[in-house]
Structures are given as structure tokens and as C-alpha cells.
Amino acid sequence: MKSTDLLVIGGSAGGILSATTARKAYGNIDITVIRNTEKVMVPCGIPYIYGTLHSTDKNVIPDAGLLDANIHLSIDQVTKIDPETKTVATEGNEIYQYKKLVIATGSLPIIPKFIPGHDLENVIPILKNQNYLNTVLEKVNAAENAVVIGGGFIGVEFAEQIKLLGKNVTLVELADACLWQAFDRSFTDEIENSMKENGVSVLTETKVKAIIGTEKVEAVELENGDKIKADLVILALGVKPNAVLAEAAGIKLNERGAIIVDQYTRTSDPDVFAVGDCAEKKCFFTGKDAPVLLASTAAMEAKIAGCNAFQLRQVRENKGTISAFSTKVFGRTYAAAGLTESKADEEGFSIIKGEFTTMDRHPGSLPGMQKISIKLMFAKCSGVLLGAQISGGDSVGEIINILSLAIQKGATAGELNTFQVATHPLITASPIAYPINAAAMNAIAANCSALNEGLKI
Amino acid sequence: MKSTDLLVIGGSAGGILSATTARKAYGNIDITVIRNTEKVMVPCGIPYIYGTLHSTDKNVIPDAGLLDANIHLSIDQVTKIDPETKTVATEGNEIYQYKKLVIATGSLPIIPKFIPGHDLENVIPILKNQNYLNTVLEKVNAAENAVVIGGGFIGVEFAEQIKLLGKNVTLVELADACLWQAFDRSFTDEIENSMKENGVSVLTETKVKAIIGTEKVEAVELENGDKIKADLVILALGVKPNAVLAEAAGIKLNERGAIIVDQYTRTSDPDVFAVGDCAEKKCFFTGKDAPVLLASTAAMEAKIAGCNAFQLRQVRENKGTISAFSTKVFGRTYAAAGLTESKADEEGFSIIKGEFTTMDRHPGSLPGMQKISIKLMFAKCSGVLLGAQISGGDSVGEIINILSLAIQKGATAGELNTFQVATHPLITASPIAYPINAAAMNAIAANCSALNEGLKI
Numbered sequence: 001m002k003s004t005d006l007l008v009i010g011g012s013a014g015g016i017l018s019a020t021t022a023r024k025a026y027g028n029i030d031i032t033v034i035r036n037t038e039k040v041m042v043p044c045g046i047p048y049i050y051g052t053l054h055s056t057d058k059n060v061i062p063d064a065g066l067l068d069a070n071i072h073l074s075i076d077q078v079t080k081i082d083p084e085t086k087t088v089a090t091e092g093n094e095i096y097q098y099k100k101l102v103i104a105t106g107s108l109p110i111i112p113k114f115i116p117g118h119d120l121e122n123v124i125p126i127l128k129n130q131n132y133l134n135t136v137l138e139k140v141n142a143a144e145n146a147v148v149i150g151g152g153f154i155g156v157e158f159a160e161q162i163k164l165l166g167k168n169v170t171l172v173e174l175a176d177a178c179l180w181q182a183f184d185r186s187f188t189d190e191i192e193n194s195m196k197e198n199g200v201s202v203l204t205e206t207k208v209k210a211i212i213g214t215e216k217v218e219a220v221e222l223e224n225g226d227k228i229k230a231d232l233v234i235l236a237l238g239v240k241p242n243a244v245l246a247e248a249a250g251i252k253l254n255e256r257g258a259i260i261v262d263q264y265t266r267t268s269d270p271d272v273f274a275v276g277d278c279a280e281k282k283c284f285f286t287g288k289d290a291p292v293l294l295a296s297t298a299a300m301e302a303k304i305a306g307c308n309a310f311q312l313r314q315v316r317e318n319k320g321t322i323s324a325f326s327t328k329v330f331g332r333t334y335a336a337a338g339l340t341e342s343k344a345d346e347e348g349f350s351i352i353k354g355e356f357t358t359m360d361r362h363p364g365s366l367p368g369m370q371k372i373s374i375k376l377m378f379a380k381c382s383g384v385l386l387g388a389q390i391s392g393g394d395s396v397g398e399i400i401n402i403l404s405l406a407i408q409k410g411a412t413a414g415e416l417n418t419f420q421v422a423t424h425p426l427i428t429a430s431p432i433a434y435p436i437n438a439a440a441m442n443a444i445a446a447n448c449s450a451l452n453e454g455l456k457i
Numbered sequence: 458m459k460s461t462d463l464l465v466i467g468g469s470a471g472g473i474l475s476a477t478t479a480r481k482a483y484g485n486i487d488i489t490v491i492r493n494t495e496k497v498m499v500p501c502g503i504p505y506i507y508g509t510l511h512s513t514d515k516n517v518i519p520d521a522g523l524l525d526a527n528i529h530l531s532i533d534q535v536t537k538i539d540p541e542t543k544t545v546a547t548e549g550n551e552i553y554q555y556k557k558l559v560i561a562t563g564s565l566p567i568i569p570k571f572i573p574g575h576d577l578e579n580v581i582p583i584l585k586n587q588n589y590l591n592t593v594l595e596k597v598n599a600a601e602n603a604v605v606i607g608g609g610f611i612g613v614e615f616a617e618q619i620k621l622l623g624k625n626v627t628l629v630e631l632a633d634a635c636l637w638q639a640f641d642r643s644f645t646d647e648i649e650n651s652m653k654e655n656g657v658s659v660l661t662e663t664k665v666k667a668i669i670g671t672e673k674v675e676a677v678e679l680e681n682g683d684k685i686k687a688d689l690v691i692l693a694l695g696v697k698p699n700a701v702l703a704e705a706a707g708i709k710l711n712e713r714g715a716i717i718v719d720q721y722t723r724t725s726d727p728d729v730f731a732v733g734d735c736a737e738k739k740c741f742f743t744g745k746d747a748p749v750l751l752a753s754t755a756a757m758e759a760k761i762a763g764c765n766a767f768q769l770r771q772v773r774e775n776k777g778t779i780s781a782f783s784t785k786v787f788g789r790t791y792a793a794a795g796l797t798e799s800k801a802d803e804e805g806f807s808i809i810k811g812e813f814t815t816m817d818r819h820p821g822s823l824p825g826m827q828k829i830s831i832k833l834m835f836a837k838c839s840g841v842l843l844g845a846q847i848s849g850g851d852s853v854g855e856i857i858n859i860l861s862l863a864i865q866k867g868a869t870a871g872e873l874n875t876f877q878v879a880t881h882p883l884i885t886a887s888p889i890a891y892p893i894n895a896a897a898m899n900a901i902a903a904n905c906s907a908l909n910e911g912l913k914i
Contacts, residue, residue, distance in 0.1 A: 296879060398855035424501060
């Protein structure tokens with residue numbers, strides 16, 4: 001039997017940061033991480049193995065962060081958590097005694113068992129295991145005609161990366177737009193048009209009836225009867241929490257099978273924390289269930305768990321996910337945070353919105369210039385920022401984080417209109433047309449106009 | 458006599474945004490902008506005329522923003538403001554009657570009259586006039602040996618751009634580091650080393666004794682007696698407010714010659730506003746005089762003036778400058794906001810700091826990866842962010858604006874450690890090592906360790 005102060009199950013973002021944060025927070029305690037793979041894949045990097053890195057070894061999270069922090073690392077599969085004795089058993093016949101436990105077991109891809117042929121050869125769900133992803137690399141390289149089922153981030157990114165290899169790629173999405181959970185129509189249109197211009201066949205409002213083939217996949221049949229030739233199918237229908245160990249241990253799950261946690265990431269067992277994809281997610285604005293599973297959310301939760309494992313040290317409770325996304329598709333970056341306009345409508349928020357388009361250099365004649373389009377949504381009466389969507393060059397990847405912080409700090413349209421920014425010709429928009437400032441002004445302008453009626457100047 | 462509701466003197470960032478904001482805020486009023494140049498240069502773009510754009514025409518602020526907003530534009534030189542009659546007279550013999558006036562007359566370069574030879578031919582202060590800058594373009598292109606006097610942003614950027622043309626360039630700075638007003642030593646060292654590696658001769662703690670030549674400059678003589686061969690000298694000793702018209706009109710100036718304004722940018726005359734470089738600047742943290750003249754500060758002030766010109770419409774008072782800077786030198790971006798550590802010490806702030814270095818892609822094997830180094834400073838007891846410095850790739854240009862907002866919203870180390878961000882392999886650091894989160898954690902860790910003494914886990 002091994003004894004450790006803090007035991008972490010899981011070696012990706014949530015597990016690593018729970019351990020390293022606890023080291024920083026508590027100093028010289030004993031910390032152990034158990035994970036079931038020799039190497040850990042950068043989860044969000046997986047699509048880029050295929051069209052950019054061409055190797056899984058280039059997509060490994062280095063262990064240096066754990067080892068430098070003097071954290072014990074065990075490559076093993078946990079088979080059982082026993083909250084009564086505060087022990088964990090493994091396939092390698094080890095028993096670990098813990099004082100506090102963090103469960104960071106992540107998620108598993110959703111397998112569409114309702115689609116006939118979902119288990120044919122070359123029909124590929126995206127698991128995060130390196131050996132598995134190596135076999136996928138061979139299959140992707142050998143393929144000629146790929147179909148991606150699901151138009152979320154993973155689906156769109158796989159479609160783009162496989163297209164970069166010169167393959168025929170068709171993306172099939174059930175809803176009326178790709179990435180509809182993150183973006184409103186003007187942005188999803190921009191993304192879909194870019195994909196089409198770059199040769200990806202994008203089929204929205206389209207249902208897959210069956211995946212056809214004898215041993216290997218040969219085609220994907222749609223509900224309208226069309227058949228798309230395919231020697232490779234990527235299943236990108238989303239992921240579900242992997243909470244098997246927690247459930248077997250009697251830890252409470254929600255209706256979606258995610259581990260129920262409080263605002264300090266504590267589960268129904270007071271000595272057990274859960275972070276990342278296996279833990280439940282709530283909406284920042286409404287507190288409702290919000291199954292948005294992101295490595296960056298896992299990272300935030302892990303920092304809360306690591307810091308509060310042995311004492312509640314700071315009022316740094318988890319206020320819920322703001323659903324902050326970014327992606328880059330065929331050279332343009334798209335990012336979003338907070339509520340979409342359609343989600344805000346659905347929830348009953350009364351909003352004012354401001355939109356603006358500008359250039360990400362000033363003057364615009366500077367090399368590398370890309371157009372930036374931004375949309376901001378504010379609560380009508382309080383003026384508090386509810387949501388943001390942007391497209392543009394690479395800088396959008398961090399502009400969205402200004403807005404992520406703005407949402408989390410309750411910034412208003414007035415504050416965002418006049419907040420001071422650093423600008424520079426080669427790397428940002430002009431201070432005269434800084435996109436956040438300008439879109440906030442446009443949101444305010446509608447309200448101002450009402451003030452003007454009857455105004456004598 | 459022409460009559461207008463809002464008259465704006467000055468056509469750069471402050472003037473343009475005062476006018477366009479008033480249009481959005483007040484709807485159908487009469488607005489007039491008077492400026493003294495046919496075209497307006499992007500002020501921060503001026504160094505990039507020389508090594509990147511090779512043309513002043515590519516560095517023009519388009520008039521479309523003003524014209525689309527139905528703002529009258531007059532190319533003329535104002536000669537007198539008469540607050541008694543609320544009129545403005547011009548060289549073109551026009552009289553404008555205004556209801557409200559915005560003065561946005563900018564700044565002028567400091568001419569070092571104490572240096573003998575400062576008025577020789579090819580000794581060049583940086584004026585913002587296009588025709589003048591065209592003559593500078595010819596002189597720069599013809600030069601072989603350039604000396605830049607002054608190691609602030611303009612000096613460093615000119616030195617880099619002239620070096621890109623293959624000239625010999627020497628930068629002379631009186632203080633012990635270039636850019637010392639924005640950065641602490643580890644960052645100024647990085648910048649100076651990069652300049653030296655790229656062939657710029659950087660001389661700090663160096664005083665110019667004289668500029669030598671008969672008609673044209675031939676050399677720069679230093680106080681230690683060394684002479685640097687020079688056929689071009691760029692004077693980059695900073696700028697001073699251009700408040701001549703305001704002063705003549707009896708509007709109150711401060712000791713530095715800047716127009717005194719209140720938190721709504723109103724001058725000592727209640728119908729006259731002043732924004733941008735000609736108006737006084739105060740420090741966000743201390744309220745003290747802070748002569749940091751930036752187009753982005755001008756933009757913020759102009760939005761306050763434009764919105765509040767006829768009514769104080771929102772509590773959007775000017776809380777002072779946070780000194781948010783960014784620049785790019787030989788392919789790396791450097792940015793800062795708030796107090797430097799040395800300034801914080803000087804003011805008597807007790808700080809905790811957190812530093813962190815990571816990569817701006819994840820995995821780091823992705824193309825275009827650059828190292829990011831970040832330093833955050835927080836008030837020791839409240840944990841409120843006081844200052845930030847970063848170096849890295851282009852994304853630093855917007856990361857600094859997350860921190861600019863954080864300063865303005867009083868964000869704490871705890872909040873910045875766990876604030877949710879969007880991350881993506883191709884455009885940001887890893888969520889495990891997001892630089893703001895991680896540096897904030899490092900700042901917290903020191904405080905945490907005190908909590909650990911005697912802790913039984």
C-alpha cells in the first residue's frame with residue numbers, strides 16, 4: 001500500500017493542474033498522479049496531428065511540469081475507488097491510500113449506436129490515446145474520401161486538416177449550421193463559406209441514415225437517399241463525461257452522467273473532488289446545466305481544486321462556464337464567449353447589440369492585415385456584457401480573452417467603450433477603431449438616440 | 458460666419474473620435490472638424506513608413522469615418538479661439554461660431570536646444586506632417602550612418618526600421634535602459650539584446666555633447682569624447698503638449714503646458730473640452746501628473762468628450778492613464794500596462810509579483826511558436842493588479858489588453874489565476890500554462906506558503 005496526501009486520477013489538463021496547483025498552494029506535501037497512458041496527448045491538438053504535425057509525438061504534453069514539481073507519476077489504470085477506506089486500487093495491483101482525491105477522468109466520444117454501420121472498420125471516433133491516434137494517422141493518410149459526421153469544433157477542425165492533405169472531405173451536420181452552439185448565423189455563414197471555398201463539401205440540416213460497407217466503410221447514406229463515397233468516417237458527435245469509477249464508488253452523478261460538484265469542485269464525498277470533462281458544468285449566466293467540455297474549463301476547475309484541496313483558501317468558487325471558444329479554419333480565426341444571441345433570446349434576456357468591422361493593422365496597408373468582425377451583446381438595462389463573437393486574424397485568439405475577462409468581471413458597454421488599450425500599427429487595430437471599444441459604442445448608440453428626443457443643444 | 462453645434466480643432470485620433478462619437482451620441486447635430494493638413498498621418502505608423510511601407514501615402518488615416526458620419530471637414534489653420542464670443546478664427550479668414558468646442562491640437566516634438574548643432578541639416582525631429590515626412594523619407598533612404606537620439610518607443614522603432622534598410626544605426630539613450638518608462642530591467646535587456654543582435658549599436662547611459670557638421674550633420678559627439686559618424690540624426694526625445702491656441706484664449710494650463718481638464722475632459726471654460734496629447738494626463742493609480750502621450754489615451758478621452766459634450770450622459774469619467782504600451786522590434790512583441798516595478802517601489806506600493814515563461818502555441822512544436830515571458834505585479838494586501846509586462850509573438854499585442862482591462866476593473870491575483878480563457882493550439886498558449894493564469898498563481902504561491910506553516914493535512 002502506498003500512501004499519499006493528494007491523489008489525482010487522470011493526466012490531462014485537469015489532472016496536471018490539480019497536482020501542480022496543490023504543490024504551489026501547499027508546499028511540501030505528497031502528491032501522486034495516476035494516468036493510464038505512457039504519454040498524454042494535447043487534447044485540442046489532436047486534429048492538428050493530421051494536417052499540420054504529421055506525428056503524434058509532436059502532440060505530447062511534456063511531463064516536465066509534473067516532474068519538476070516533484071509529483072509522483074504512475075502509469076496505471078485505476079479499477080476502483082473506495083471512499084470508505086479512502087483507497088484506490090489499480091490494474092497494476094497497487095493500493096493507494098489518499099487524504100484527498102481528485103477525479104479528472106475526462107470524457108469519451110459519443111458513439112452513434114443508432115446509426116447502422118457505426119462499428120465498421122475505418123469509422124473512427126476520436127479517442128485521446130496515442131497508439132490509437134497513430135493508427136488513425138495511417139488511415140487518414142491512406143484515405144481518399146473522408147466524411148466527418150458532426151459540425152462542432154472537432155468536426156470542423158478535422159475536416160479542415162484532412163482537406164489540407166488534398167483529400168475529398170464532406171462534413172455532415174444535423175443542425176442548420178456548423179458551430180451553432182458558439183456562433184450566430186453571420187459567423188457560421190462565414191465559416192461555412194470559407195470551408196466551401198477551400199473545397200470542403202458542407203452539408204447542414206442533413207441526417208446520416210447509415211454507414212455502408214462490408215468490413216470497411218464504403219459510403220455514408222443520408223436520409224434523403226444520397227450516398228457519399230467514403231473510405232474514412234470521422235465521428236465527431238461530441239463527448240460525454242467518463243464517470244464510471246466515480247459512479248461505482250457511490251459518488252453522485254447528474255442526469256447526464258457527470259459528477260455533481262459544488263462551487264469548490266467538491267463531490268458528494270467531502271474528500272473527493274472532480275474537475276474537467278467528468279464533472280458537471282453549469283452556465284455562468286443562468287446556473288443551468290451547460291455541457292460545454294473544454295480543456296480551458298478543466299484548467300480553471302483544477303486550479304480551484306488544487307488550491308482548496310485541504311482548506312478553502314480563497315473565495316475562488318466556480319461561477320460556471322462562460323463557454324469561451326476559439327478555432328482557426330483555413331487561415332482565419334473565429335472565437336466566442338458567453339451567450340449567443342439565439343441562446344440569449346431562448347433564455348429570455350433582453351439585449352442590445354453592437355457590431356463593428358475593422359482591420360487588425362493600422363494603417364491597413366501593413367503586411368498581414370486581416371479584417372476583424374465583432375459582435376457584442378449586452379443586457380439591455382444593466383449594460384452588462386453577455387456574449388461576444390469575433391472573426392479575424394490570429395489576434396482574435398486573445399481578443400476573445402479580453403471579452404472573457406469582461407464577462408467574468410461584469411463589464412458594461414460604457415466601460416468597454418472607453419477602456420484604455422495598448423495599440424500598435426503592426427499588431428492591433430487602430431485606437432480610433434479598436435473593435436471592442438467601437439462595437440460597445442454602437443450598442444450604446446441606440447440607447448443614446450432615445451435621449452436625444454426633445455434635447456435642446 | 459459659419460455656425461456649428463460642435464467644433465473640433467484637430468484631425469488625428471482625438472479629433473476624429475470626438476466628432477464621430479458625438480454623432481453617435483447626439484444624432485442629427487451639426488459637427489465640424491478643422492485640421493491643418495490635407496491628409497492625416499497614422500501617428501504610430503510613422504516609423505513604419507521608413508522600413509516597411511516605403512511611402513507616406515500608405516500611412517494615411519482615411520477620411521471615410523468623418524465623411525460617412527456627415528461631419529463637415531475644413532482644411533485650415535485655426536489662429537484664435539475666442540471663448541467670450543464662442544468663436545474660432547482661421548488663416549483662411551473664416552469665423553466659426555460654436556456651441557461646444559473640442560481642442561485636440563496634439564503635441565510637438567521636443568527640440569533639444571541645449572545640444573549644439575541640433576538645427577543642422579539632416580537633424581530631424583519627427584513632425585506628423587505628410588510633406589515633411591516625405592522629405593524625411595528621401596533623407597533616410599539616402600543616409601548611410603544614422604544616429605537616433607532617445608530610446609523611447611519612437612526612438613527604438615525608428616532605429617529598428619532604419620536598420621531594416623541596411624544602414625548603420627546607433628541609438629543613444631541618456632538613461633540606463635531603453636524603454637525604461639514602460640519596462641523593468643529583464644524586459645529592457647531582452648529588447649536591447651535583440652537590437653544588438655540585429656546590428657543596432659545601443660548606447661545607454663550616454664549623453665550627447667554636440668551634433669557636429671558645417672551645413673549638414675557629419676557626426677554626433679558624446680560626452681566621453683567619442684564621435685559617431687552620422688549623415689542623419691533622428692531626434693526622439695519625446696513630445697510636449699501643443700496648447701498654444703488654448704493658452705492664448707485664457708484656458709488654464711498646468712505646469713507642463715498641458716490643458717487642465719476634469720474627469721469629463723472639460724477645461725477651465727465649461728464649453729471647451731480638450732483631449733489627447735494637448736490635455737493633461739494623470740496616473741490611474743495615484744492621480745499624479747503622468748505625461749504619457751498615446752493615441753490610445755487620446756481615443757479614450759475623445760470618446761468621453763464626444764459623449765458628454767452637451768450632457769453628462771454616463772458616469773464614464775476619465776480615471777487617468779494606465780500607460781498601456783505595445784511595440785514590435787525585430788519580430789518580437791513587447792507590451793506593458795500599469796506601473797513598472799521600479800515605479801511601484803518609488804510610489805511606495807508594497808507588491809507581490811509573479812513571473813512565468815511559456816510557449817504561445819500548444820503543442821510547442823506547432824509552426825510559428827514563440828516564447829512568451831510575463832511579469833505581473835499585484836498590491837500585496839488587496840491582491841489588485843498594478844502592472845504587467847510581456848514579451849512574445851504577435852499575440853502579446855492583445856494579451857496586454859486583457860491586463861489593461863484587468864487593471865481598469867480592479868482584478869485580483871485570485872481572479873486572474875482562475876479566470877476562464879479560450880485557448881486553441883494554433884493561436885494561444887496551453888490552458889495548462891496560460892501565462893496570465895500561471896503568473897498570477899506564482900504571485901499567490903508566496904502568500905500561500907505562509908499559510909502552510911503549522912498546517913496539518
